[in-house]
């Protein structure tokens with residue numbers, strides 16, 4: 243199961259939804275620094291019930307609204323981060339979260355979860371910038387997660403003791419002489 247944590251009114255349900263999750267998508271808004279901080283402060287604790295080797299994807303959404311800062315400190319008007327779609331010219335705001343901030347949080351999460359960084363996918367692979375509005379990187383996000391999660395689940399199933407009972411191999415218990423019908 244893959245879980246995405248979002249709005250405040252669903253906080254109470256978060257840990258329930260995370261139970262047994264193979265992957266958790268933590269989503270913030272690239273234009274609101276506070277939304278990234280909240281992932282750590284408020285949402286991370288809800289993932290306690292996820293699988294112990296659960297994957298984490300950090301997703302910065304609303305990249306279509308982000309206005310990049312030019313190297314001289316000025317603003318590059320009309321240029322969305324991550325090439326989020328040239329036709330989208332809605333009013334842009336200076337982005338407040340950089341990809342490096344998300345990658346730092348990813349590494350922090352691995353530490354917090356006591357997961358071995360060497361055994362988990364790299365931060366560069368698990369941090370995305372998306373636009374739900376233009377669809378930018380949305381397919382990439384889910385395809386990446388499926389590519390990682392499906393073999394993981396298959397491996398876990400193969401390692402688990404089989405839940406199937408072979409009825410044919412079950413022997414009928416011998417009747418004893420002490421039985422009343424013998």
Ligand SMILES: Nc1nc2c(ncn2[C@@H]2O[C@H](COP(=O)(O)OP(=O)(O)OP(=O)(O)O)[C@@H](O)[C@H]2O)c(=O)[nH]1
Nearest residue numbers: 248249271303304305306307332372373374375376
């Ligand atoms: N421009 C833009 N708007 C978006 C994007 N994703 C969601 N929105 C808009 O943001 C608003 C909130 O979206 P929701 O889907 O309710 O998401 P949420 O997790 O509750 O997000 P917030 O209320 O923004 O914290 C809606 O008006 C959406 O249309 C995006 O990628 N780009």
